[in-house]
Amino acid sequence: MDGAQKNTVDELLKSFLSDKGFSRTQDIMNNEYYLKELEPNMIHRIPENYFIAFYGTPAKDSIWGWKFSGHHIALNFTVVDNQLASTPIFYGVYPAEIKEGKNKGRRIIKDEEDLGFELINMLTAEQQSKAIFQSKSFNDIVTTNAIQVGPLDPVGILAKDLTYQQKSVLNKLIASHLSSMPSEIAEMRMKRIVSEDFNKIRFGWAGGLMAGIPHYYRIQGRTFLVEFDNTTHHANHIHIVWRDFNGDFGVDLLKEHYKNSTHHHKNRH
Template sequence: MKIKKETLAMITVLVIVATAFNHIKKSPVEDFLKSLDTEQVKKVQLPFDDLSRDIWHFLPGSMWPRAGIMLKELNQKQKEHAFTMLKQHLSDAGFKKVMGIIDLENVLAEMGQDKKMRDPEKYFVAIYGDPLQDKLWAWSFEGHHLSLNFTISGNEVSMTPRFLGANPAVIPSGSRKGQRTLAAEDDMGIELINSMSSEQRVKTIFSTRSYFEIVTSNSTEVGPLMPVGIAMRELNKVQQEHLKKLVYEYLSTMPEPLARERMEQIEKEDFDEIRFGWAGATELGKGHYYRIQGQTFLIEFDNTVGNANHIHTVWRDFDGDFGKDLIKEHYLDKSH
């Protein structure tokens, strides 16, 4: 039987994706767990329904108690396994952003802040359930300005809430002066608001004062915020493409197959309902905030404190945070 080239190409893609997810599920996590001693395993591996699974924060490790094991408690090989596990669950760009955020702890220490608080090893790994035996399990990587929450059910992966922050957003002095973290999220927002006509800006800017923090903070569960800003359908084609690219910038932290799948879902379900709202100044160096909200998701960005040199960003899925949708599907599955 002759197989069409298109069919063969599709089979090849599916095999690659399936192999990638199988590798995510078993190899890095298995290597990490097998590298730990008994006491370390007890600390890092918790029941899937442990209450700490959906408690999160972006405060420094010394300011917020967290479940799991701290990088500081691992030897070099164990740390390598932990970062390999992280790398396998992120895109290359996402992993680079995460490592840049962690490294900012060194920058803050060099700038004279408390070295005990500004410690790049005060990040925590926690695993919920048994990834070597169970179809449904989860894990998190969290510390200052990072909260990454992964829920895995078979070959499906949920990655929200997803918080990334940067302080300083622009390094003000030293050998790395001028280097920026989360620059695209900031620049693309500024570019979009400044591409708008005066009539569009009246609709988009809902407050002349910026927020000092993301509105949803570290809430366990969030619903849609009050609709503000301009609707996607009120933007011209160029602006619509720009807003889509900004949304994808947040998704691009995820592995590409997951990011593209989520983007396709958003374009299908949310497109006309997506709103872009702005608060504060419309230039870098002055406090500003924006949010992007659809029927199923919310993005928040703020850069206000520290003379507008301190960024917080978050992605929330109204029905999918902490894998709520995957967990529901898992327990509805008759084969479970």
């Protein structure tokens, strides 16, 4: 792409992400420079080694979508009847924390880890016995890059078994995973999560309870799944993902569109 085209991609990302989401995306891309120093033999470590793909024709009354992807980034957007689906959304970062040099201490993905630690460590021993479903972390997010996912095993502690203060931290943790999305989308998702019965959300943990020890958690509700993993490279390599069981890639919006489409019904006869 030439300079003008790259600027257009940036503007497109800005229009589909929050300010935090755009900054995070840029930071992860620019982190490829640092990875190039760490891994000089990896010739593909360049910030421009990312891809954009469009599906359908972008237009006000059109059904269309687009994807932006590359190392540690996979963003998916689908537009149906002027409604936006913004999952799956995946981010990763290595190193999760830079340990030396001029950028020592930098953490591109921070809140999702800190709030996770805050929640698991504020639980009582009895609560932790429910929340921690295995002592060893996974090597990666469980759903990997599956096109379609369903609910995982119902492990962890139910939100109804948390105190008011603990629920507040869980709410903040969920919000941190929504923070890359535009505020109106994040607010809509949070309202839907609450309306689905917040008390039935499960928070499950695997692995260590402090930084530097491999750890993993998941948050699962009736319609969504969040996974966080920091296991490899001595627990300094993060992957996070948000999945909607019925809404990834706009599946729920498309079903509703075709259900209500006069043209679609005519073609069935």
